[in-house]
Amino acid sequence: MKRTLIAAILAGPAAPLAAQELTFNTEITASCVAHAPDLAGQMACVGASANACMEDTPGGSSTAAMSGCLDRELQYWDAKLNENYSKALKRAREADEYVDGTPSATALREMQRAWIPFRDATCDYERSHWGGGTGGGPATYGCLMRLTGQQALYLVNSGIGE
Template sequence: MFFPPRRCSAVILALMLSPLVVAARAQEPNCDNAQTQLDMTQCAAREYEAADKALNAQYAAVRKRYSDNEDARKLLRDAQRAWIGFRDAQCDLETLAVRGGSIEPMIRAQCLQRLTEARTKELAVLAQCEEGDLSCV
């Protein structure tokens, strides 16, 4: 098969540059000194993901605590589902002023992180509360 020199050069150039493109995409943003909106958004998303992971671990701990109480597990599940609805609606409200802008995903991730961290603390109280301890109510 014969390739014209121009086409062959273009193919070779594309093959040579492809590792650079992959490396650039794989580079992690410096979240301590994020300079671009993309980097700031990626950092905010990472922080939210970490908060969500902690929330899921805390939720599992509360479920385990209530392992012998089906009513409590159902109430916990229902409360968590309601909280997710609240969280999403609250973040919709908080991002209303920036809707459609390049900053919206970052503001949303920050809202999700803040509310998720607060919920994690609430669940931690439930996980550690001894039966009959009214300070946990």
């Protein structure tokens, strides 16, 4: 089986900077989302904590620090994605609505399963622009963070099951 570039960067030997060396705070992103007037405003919050981390961490412009900051926010959004998906699935099951004869919970599950390879292919493509250079790591983490954050926000704002 082909190992994707995303799998290589996430499992590769050059791991991001150790967590204790980063100045990272998820409250920056959480507060931004909480105070955003609409979905577009919330989407603009994706990356807020990672950007602050890169600015506040000594050496934050190094590829290792950038990857570390972006990965920390990716982990935040991944947890939100899982939480929001679970809530959306529960609402969809309770509503028992149908889309063209398909239960909405089934449609949600199929949508999420299709989103994962889309995310991976998009981030593989973004990494390819770096031609194997050191910027590929931060590019991959940034892409994964951005798309995961967007999907997490979509799920919580979509009204699935309502």
